[in-house]
Amino acid sequence: MKADIDLEIGRKTFASGLLPELIAVLRRSRPGDLVALVGDEESVGPELETWCRFTGNPLLEATVEKGRRRWVFRCGAVAAAGGVPAEDGRPVGTRLWLYTNFDCNLHCDYCCVRSSPTAPRRELGLPRIQRIAREAAELAVKEIFLTGGEPFLLEDIGEILAACAATAPTTVLTNGMLFTGRREETLRALPRDRVVLQISLDSATPELHDRHRGPGTWARTREGIQRARAFGFRVRLAATVSTDADAEQFRQFLDEEKIAPEDRVIRRVALRGVATAGVALVRADLVPEVTITADGVYWHPVGAEDADLLVTRDIFPLSESFAAVREAFEREGEHAHKLARIFNCA
Numbered sequence: 001m002k003a004d005i006d007l008e009i010g011r012k013t014f015a016s017g018l019l020p021e022l023i024a025v026l027r028r029s030r031p032g033d034l035v036a037l038v039g040d041e042e043s044v045g046p047e048l049e050t051w052c053r054f055t056g057n058p059l060l061e062a063t064v065e066k067g068r069r070r071w072v073f074r075c076g077a078v079a080a081a082g083g084v085p086a087e088d089g090r091p092v093g094t095r096l097w098l099y100t101n102f103d104c105n106l107h108c109d110y111c112c113v114r115s116s117p118t119a120p121r122r123e124l125g126l127p128r129i130q131r132i133a134r135e136a137a138e139l140a141v142k143e144i145f146l147t148g149g150e151p152f153l154l155e156d157i158g159e160i161l162a163a164c165a166a167t168a169p170t171t172v173l174t175n176g177m178l179f180t181g182r183r184e185e186t187l188r189a190l191p192r193d194r195v196v197l198q199i200s201l202d203s204a205t206p207e208l209h210d211r212h213r214g215p216g217t218w219a220r221t222r223e224g225i226q227r228a229r230a231f232g233f234r235v236r237l238a239a240t241v242s243t244d245a246d247a248e249q250f251r252q253f254l255d256e257e258k259i260a261p262e263d264r265v266i267r268r269v270a271l272r273g274v275a276t277a278g279v280a281l282v283r284a285d286l287v288p289e290v291t292i293t294a295d296g297v298y299w300h301p302v303g304a305e306d307a308d309l310l311v312t313r314d315i316f317p318l319s320e321s322f323a324a325v326r327e328a329f330e331r332e333g334e335h336a337h338k339l340a341r342i343f344n345c346a
């Protein structure tokens with residue numbers, strides 16, 4: 001993981017001069033900066049982890065490279081400063097995410113789950129999704145989000161969407177580039193009052209979008225948006241951006257296009273998957289949104305193949321996997337509270 005600040009600490013430990021170095025580095029950093037420490041004392045690890053927790057500078061990574069230890073921590077919180085949309089406090093389990101397949105017709109350079117045309121398909125599959133939808137109906141799930149890779153690569157995406165939409169209003173995330181031929185027929189058959197299309201468009205003009213997603217993709221996505229609207233679908237536009245300036249430009253474009261506030265999503269690139277830059281997020285930054293993939297149940301869709309966000313490999317019964325996420329969230333909260341108390345008294 002690339003850092004904004006690299007600090008060589010040699011054989012320093014908390015007992016021998018490391019703390020003043022950390023304080024100095026915090027003073028010259030900005031919120032969200034990543035700091036890498038490279039040193040030779042293994043004992044620094046557990047103490048650094050405790051220091052990171054107590055001071056609210058989350059430890060993101062600990063590795064050994066050529067016999068030397070390297071730790072990366074993030075300076076402070078990112079949720080507000082980093083532009084990641086704040087969660088609105090919805091109860092855990094009311095929003096359900098399903099990763100339908102993982103393979104994709106695109107290979108965007110910031111994809112948080114490493115999707116691409118060569119990524120192996122890891123399908124939840126229609127029978128499993130039908131069971132999830134049935135069980136979700138008993139669990140007060142209020143909205144379902146489907147994401148791929150690209151869900152419209154699946155032959156049976158129509159049946160998958162119909163099963164989900166029968167349980168709750170369903171939004172499908174798509175790059176909007178495949179709405180022709182048999183897929184157009186599939187799209188046309190979907191219930192407009194229960195299915196929303198969230199289409200990824202990163203910028204008002206092709207340059208930025210195509211740089212991250214591939215040449216010609218902006219134009220094809222614009223066509224897809226027009227087709228989806230012409231078929232009578234509600235379309236949300238979702239941009240993934242790297243800077244405040246890019247976000248502001250896209251906001252102006254949305255204003256000009258008269259896109260309703262509820263149909264706008266602007267989020268920052270997350271430092272996950274194949275992204276080499278972006279907002280570094282840890283579990284404690286994210287209010288959980290139950291996310292199911294072929295590999296298990298995850299804390300949040302932004303890291304749906306990352307070990308630190310895996311909650312359980314067992315999807316069924318859904319009531320138990322939902323309970324596992326809630327319990328993990330409660331434990332996380334208790335832990336933070338305990339640390340806050342310890343920190344306040346120290």
Ligand code: SF4
Pocket residue numbers: 104105106107108110111112113114115116148149150175200
């Ligand atoms: S960001 Fe979306 S469209 Fe791009 S590779 Fe990942 S899943 Fe595919």
